[in-house]
Amino acid sequence: MSLSSRSWKKLCSPAFQRSSALKRSPVLKSNPVFKPSPAWKPLDFPRKGIAIISVDEKIEEENLPDYATSRYYPVAIGEIFRARYQVVGKLGFGTTSTPAGQHVALKLYVESDPSDISLDNELKAFERIQNTSNKHPGRYAVRSLLDSFYIDGPNGRHQCLVHPPLWDSVYGFRHRNSVRRFPEPVMAFVLERPFQALDLLHQECHIAHTDIQEGNLLFSADKSVLRAFEQEEAEELDNHSPIRARRRNCLPVA
Numbered sequence: 001m002s003l004s005s006r007s008w009k010k011l012c013s014p015a016f017q018r019s020s021a022l023k024r025s026p027v028l029k030s031n032p033v034f035k036p037s038p039a040w041k042p043l044d045f046p047r048k049g050i051a052i053i054s055v056d057e058k059i060e061e062e063n064l065p066d067y068a069t070s071r072y073y074p075v076a077i078g079e080i081f082r083a084r085y086q087v088v089g090k091l092g093f094g095t096t097s098t099p100a101g102q103h104v105a106l107k108l109y110v111e112s113d114p115s116d117i118s119l120d121n122e123l124k125a126f127e128r129i130q131n132t133s134n135k136h137p138g139r140y141a142v143r144s145l146l147d148s149f150y151i152d153g154p155n156g157r158h159q160c161l162v163h164p165p166l167w168d169s170v171y172g173f174r175h176r177n178s179v180r181r182f183p184e185p186v187m188a189f190v191l192e193r194p195f196q197a198l199d200l201l202h203q204e205c206h207i208a209h210t211d212i213q214e215g216n217l218l219f220s221a222d223k224s225v226l227r228a229f230e231q232e233e234a235e236e237l238d239n240h241s242p243i244r245a246r247r248r249n250c251l252p253v254a
Helices: 005-011 118-130 137-141 170-175 184-204 223-238
Strands: 022-024 097-099 103-109 147-153 156-163 166-169 218-220
Touching: 137 184, 166 170, 170 218
Parallel strands: none
Antiparallel strands: 022 103, 097 103, 103 156, 147 156, 166 218
16 A cells, blocks of 8 residues: 655655665556656666675575575666666565566566465456546555566566555654654544555455555655666766665565
């Protein structure tokens, strides 16, 4: 579930950290949120002279208890998928996927057992959401699916889902507050969108969300934040910054 960037602007001060995503060309015309953008020229990223941290030092998803290198697709900055999506930075990581993120977020799933039905159920849920009325206020409070496809990695196939880019969670936002809680008016404002989303899922889609928590309530990202992130990534690559420095803004995602 997501809160609009307008909501984010009202709640977040300039002192807070900013981050997010990927660059893309036109996406699915059927999606009511995104409009086709003009054709874009792929960015050129440096390939040499970048400091690399030791292979013995674990970072991000490598610290997950069930991490296996062979299950993850080795995404490279600047890589282009489906002649449409170019990776400009890493958004975060997770146990089942890593999002790679006009801009979109590209979610690459780990290689999984073909008998695993969890991803199939997720795609069916997105299909139900896509078929609901655009007039329902909850339609824009639920993360939409813009595109989906498979890519072949060195150790198998990986499902890729394309979403609008989202930024921080309510959990992260609250924990950057010194008192670790919201005033009552702010809490009421934050909860409005999730209630709209749940009404859509329950009444229109007949779907039960079984993991409602602060970490799954996300803010959408303002376009200026995405452009700043892209520019920062390009500058740090040009300056041959270590990988650790370039990933300082990555956030764990579900």
